[in-house]
Amino acid sequence: MPNKPTPNSPEELWQNQTEEETNMTLKDIRSKALRFQTKIRRRNLREYIGIVVGTVIYCGFMWYPSGPLFKLGAALTLAGMYFSVYQIRRDGSAREVPVDSPPRECLEFHRRELTRQRDMLRRVGPWHIGPMAPGLALLFVGSWIGNVRDLKDSLIVAASGVFAVAVLSFVYWLNVRAANKLEQELETLGQ
Numbered sequence: 001m002p003n004k005p006t007p008n009s010p011e012e013l014w015q016n017q018t019e020e021e022t023n024m025t026l027k028d029i030r031s032k033a034l035r036f037q038t039k040i041r042r043r044n045l046r047e048y049i050g051i052v053v054g055t056v057i058y059c060g061f062m063w064y065p066s067g068p069l070f071k072l073g074a075a076l077t078l079a080g081m082y083f084s085v086y087q088i089r090r091d092g093s094a095r096e097v098p099v100d101s102p103p104r105e106c107l108e109f110h111r112r113e114l115t116r117q118r119d120m121l122r123r124v125g126p127w128h129i130g131p132m133a134p135g136l137a138l139l140f141v142g143s144w145i146g147n148v149r150d151l152k153d154s155l156i157v158a159a160s161g162v163f164a165v166a167v168l169s170f171v172y173w174l175n176v177r178a179a180n181k182l183e184q185e186l187e188t189l190g191q
Helices: 010-016 026-063 068-091 103-122 124-129 133-147 151-188
Strands: none
Touching: 026 068, 026 103, 068 103, 068 124, 068 133, 103 124, 103 151, 124 151, 133 151
16 A cells, blocks of 8 residues: 555654643643742742832942942942843743643643743852842942941951852752752653
């Protein structure tokens, strides 16, 4: 027969492939996807609230009677914060879950979203921590130069610097931990 596919032809392989089975119903998949997107929206809302608080604080630092390095550090830190929020908005926004999609498409949407968020969280250093680090360093150098007059002042500035490094390290750890959790979820979905 001339129209019969040859063994191992792409057509025969395609026709004989087994369909990927999922133990999840369409309702389960949509529910998981909706919960995940809600979680992303809440995370982003916290970041947006953080930028408002940060704007107030660092604008206050820029008006604080101190030296130019301190003020420049505050301005650079604020610029780094806005860059981070821009990155979250661009790469980490929640997307609408497809409403009238078959289970396979809905599952693929959820996998893509988990992967996108995981990859963004894994790159937290360059887009979130890195842009703020130069401004914070300059802020502390300016604070040291402008405000340290005795041992007590130097201990306060040093403790503030250690605290800032600890907070940035904690943010990095939280993001890596969240990325690992998303990786585990992808594995359970059969990435």
